[in-house]
Amino acid sequence: MISPGSRRSAYQYVPPDDGTLYFDEKHVDGSEYKGPLTTTASVVRGVTAFAAVAGKLNIPGDKMLGLAKFFLSIGVPGSTKDLFNQIDALSCLESNRQVEVTTVFGSAAPPLTVNLVQASSYDKNTPVLENQELQFDTENNIHYLDILPLKIDVGKYTLEFEISLHDPENLNIYATGGRANALAFLTGTIKVDKAQIGVFDSDAESAATMQKLDLSQDNRISLAANHLQMMRLTFQLVTPLGHNFKPHQVFLKLRHESKVEHIFALESSARQFKIILDFLGLVEKFYYLSGRYEIELAIGDAAMENSFLRVLGYVDLDLPEPPEKASRPPPQPVDPYSRFGPKPEISHIFRSPEKRPPEELSFAFLALTLVPLVGFLIGLLRLGVNFKGFPSSSVPALFSILFHAGIAAVLLLYGLFWLKLDLFTTLKALGLLGVFLIFVGHRTLSHLASTSAKLKTN
Amino acid sequence: MAKLALLLLFALPLLLSLTSLLPLPCNAFSVDRPTDRRLLVLVDDLAIRSSHSRFFSSLQARGYDLDLRHADDPGLALRRYGQYLYDGLILFSPSVQRFGGSLDLAAVLDFVDAGHDLILAADSSTSDLIREIATECGVDFDEASGLDPAAMVIDHTSYAVSETEGDHTLIASDDFIKSDVILGDKKIEAPVLFRGIGHSLNTANSLVLKVLPASPAAYSANPLMKLSSPPSLTGSAISLVSIVQARNNARILITGSLDMFSNRFLKSGVQKAGRSIKHKKSGNEQFVTEISKWVFHERGHLKAVNVRHHKVGETNEPSMYRINDDLEYSVEIYEWSGSSWEPYVADDVQVQFYMMSPYVLKTLATDHKGLYSTSFKVPDVYGVFQFKVEHQKLGYTSLSLSKQIPVRPFRHNEYERFITTAFPYYGASFSTMVAFFIFSIVYLYNK
Incomplete structure (x- = not known):
């Protein structure tokens, strides 16, 4: 449309949906990129200045509206510089008298009529209302239409407004937005009616016994079924005006104990919502998981004021055992709190010491082992032992004493080995004692042998 | 040669100033x-x-x-x-x-x-x-x-x-x-x-x-x-x-x-x-x-310092433990607060004494000043163990510390020395020894 100068080339961008319009700088050097707000503001300022000089500049009204919408859609920008740009440009537009139903700066609009040209249901495109003139509330400066007597049902509607000015002179000063579209929701409470649920054998649907459900109250049902049976859920949704209502979200959710979920979207037939779950066909989808399934029903729509998600109850499913090649259920997310909690403490179980007899028993047997020694000593006394064979001369007697002292020393060494000595010290000491013992033993024994030989020869 | 040295002397400050100009x-x-x-x-x-x-x-x-x-x-x-x-x-x-x-x-x-x-x-x-x-x-x-x-x-x-x-x-x-x-x-x-x-x-x-x-x-x-x-x-x-x-x-x-x-x-x-x-x-x-x-790590960033362990009653860290030793383990944990390291307070920091699988897993007691400590008995299994602290808490950076420590069995002379059950054996052998001594004298000198 307008090029702001020879040095910079600009392009315009008009998103087709909301009619905003702004200028953006093309990437020329990238060093000083100011963003669309600054650029657009400078364009507007330039054009206003040009219009002030040239007297009159005929710019189409929708372009002006687009610019105004762009500035207003930003809201309050972050930097003060941007805010200045925004307000400056808007005041340029304002002083050039570009006006919506309220002007961009909110100065009072001239007398005008707002017509609701058409209100049509979003889905069907059939007009519900046509050419209604909106009332004007002078106190609040609001154009409104009282819809209560018009008997419009809840739902989603596209509204088309047309603005016409009363005073033909104003046409040159104000630019109107032409036809404006708006999406409106008329909300209301939807009644859930005739809800029934039941389980029946697959060959006897007509003979099914259905349980009545009251969805306004929180009562739980419990059902049981096997894979040869079916489950049926039906209900009606009625608007306040008695029409059937088809919400956006009608889901039936079956959740197994292991958190595996299955969701079914309910189709609406002529009058009612109905779903029949044939468990035989669903066995594979259910991963052959038997057990308790929670039944949840979620009904919601933008136009429905009482959207809800409700647990209806439970169904205990008895499904066949999975074949070997059956797919495993997908892993379920772990609860983050349990994942991070402290682990249970582990304390080592020590080996228990071996079982021992009571100490008294050991001491009793110790005493018992000493009995033979005592018997031996008593026996010796009874036999009347004497030491008449002890050498009488001094030298052999000395050797005899040394010999027996040596034997006593070896035995003592043995005792010390048991108490504290290690093998090396013991062997060393034993070696010395042994040499000594051989020497004195030989002398003693040879002396004894010679005296006994003398006795024999005598 | 001298000229070259002079040139180097001259160029060095220039080079240094150049490197300082490079972006850090x-x-x-x-x-x-x-x-x-x-x-x-x-x-x-x-x-x-x-x-x-x-x-x-x-x-x-x-x-x-x-x-x-x-x-x-x-x-x-x-x-x-x-x-x-x-x-x-x-x-x-x-x-x-x-x-x-x-x-x-x-x-x-x-x-x-x-x-x-x-x-x-x-x-x-x-x-x-x-x-x-x-x-x-x-x-x-x-x-x-x-x-x-x-x-x-x-x-x-x-x-x-x-x-x-x-x-x-x-x-x-x-x-x-x-x-x-x-x-x-x-x-x-x-x-x-x-x-x-x-x-x-x-x-x-x-x-x-x-x-x-x-x-x-x-x-x-x-x-x-x-x-x-x-x-x-x-x-x-x-x-x-x-x-x-x-x-x-x-x-x-x-x-x-x-x-x-x-x-x-x-x-x-x-x-x-x-x-x-x-x-x-x-x-x-x-x-x-x-x-x-x-x-951006202004919170929830942990660091662990001063991992210590020693036998109860000692202060030096041994190179090896014996089975059934009583030991003390301590570690200091701090949390980054955005400007300084503050003591980290939690009641679920756990230490594992680990060899292939944890033999001991104990929750550490804290003094609320960052020090976490506990004491336990070394299990009666020998091998190469690890002290492991694997602290994973929601939102905090994970701590993973491990320190290897070997555990040896009893030496031959560290077992119990005098077992009551064996007293009859001791008694038998010593009474035999005494009898032998008496018998040797009696046998040699009796007439």
Whole structure:
């Protein structure tokens, strides 16, 4: 449309949906990129200045509206510089008298009529209302239409407004937005009616016994079924005006104990919502998981004021055992709190010491082992032992004493080995004692042998 | 020769001054000060600078250097000469098909693998590139919205009441993760506004967490189209905001709503459907501020120092323990508060005495000044053990300490010496010895 100068080339961008319009700088050097707000503001300022000089500049009204919408859609920008740009440009537009139903700066609009040209249901495109003139509330400066007597049902509607000015002179000063579209929701409470649920054998649907459900109250049902049976859920949704209502979200959710979920979207037939779950066909989808399934029903729509998600109850499913090649259920997310909690403490179980007899028993047997020694000593006394064979001369007697002292020393060494000595010290000491013992033993024994030989020869 | 030396003398100061002029490598992300400093913000529309200015200025006020660039700026680079130029990356560019410069998917993932942080915000125009980055982080944005670009999270039970919008895609959610370290000590009273696409978490990924899950009644679909088949994402499986705490302490925040950070959502009031309380201000500002503190390591960063162990009654660390020894183990743990290291207080720090599997697992007692200690008996199994502290707590960086220590069995002379049960044997052998001594005398000298 307008090029702001020879040095910079600009392009315009008009998103087709909301009619905003702004200028953006093309990437020329990238060093000083100011963003669309600054650029657009400078364009507007330039054009206003040009219009002030040239007297009159005929710019189409929708372009002006687009610019105004762009500035207003930003809201309050972050930097003060941007805010200045925004307000400056808007005041340029304002002083050039570009006006919506309220002007961009909110100065009072001239007398005008707002017509609701058409209100049509979003889905069907059939007009519900046509050419209604909106009332004007002078106190609040609001154009409104009282819809209560018009008997419009809840739902989603596209509204088309047309603005016409009363005073033909104003046409040159104000630019109107032409036809404006708006999406409106008329909300209301939807009644859930005739809800029934039941389980029946697959060959006897007509003979099914259905349980009545009251969805306004929180009562739980419990059902049981096997894979040869079916489950049926039906209900009606009625608007306040008695029409059937088809919400956006009608889901039936079956959740197994292991958190595996299955969701079914309910189709609406002529009058009612109905779903029949044939468990035989669903066995594979259910991963052959038997057990308790929670039944949840979620009904919601933008136009429905009482959207809800409700647990209806439970169904205990008895499904066949999975074949070997059956797919495993997908892993379920772990609860983050349990994942991070402290682990249970582990304390080592020590080996228990071996079982021992009571100490008294050991001491009793110790005493018992000493009995033979005592018997031996008593026996010796009874036999009347004497030491008449002890050498009488001094030298052999000395050797005899040394010999027996040596034997006593070896035995003592043995005792010390048991108490504290290690093998090396013991062997060393034993070696010395042994040499000594051989020497004195030989002398003693040879002396004894010679005296006994003398006795024999005598 | 002398001339050359003179020349060198002359040139040396020049060289030194030249090297000092070269750009210094990024020095912010250090072990001692884990908070990030330099952030690269990529946007696909520079209007975001003003529409999201509150978030950016709150970051700047906390001392971050923001480098805001267009996502296809040809000069983009995360690293130069092997050094990372930034500590964190904020991707506010959902619709970008290709990054400019040397930045691509692999570069972003390398950046995260190097322990740097990432904030990724998407919206309904999310490109495949952004999706792939999210997928690599363990988050799958709703696939349906790829085919059908208008798929959004819809919730007919917990939407934000609004005068202008009625399709219930503006969600008010207050089901936050219960973690003071992620969302701050102060409870977020007002619900957080969200409008965007949902994502699900990869169940095989144990590092990714939902911070803000959708309510059980939510679903992801195009609000303008009739639903013929059930949507792929429903209920609490939808995550609105997720975080990843990687093993290398990199932190990632992923959300399907870029608007969450916008000034408009930060400032607007909120009333959740079905509730009478109308909050003057949505929880967004507190939420994004607190969670960005977490992402950029102003909170929840732990360090462990002074790991000590010794026998009870001693102070020196032995090179080896014997089975059945009584030992004491202690470690000091501190938490980064954004400016200093504060003592970390928790009651679930545990130590394991580990060889192939834990033999002992004990919770450490704390003195509330950072010192954690316990004592236990070395098990009666010998081998090479490890003291292991594997502390993983929601929102905190994970601590993983291990110290190897061998455990030996009793030496031959360390067993019990005099066993009562053996007294009869002792008695038998000593009485024999005494008898032998007496017998030898009697035998030799009796006549």
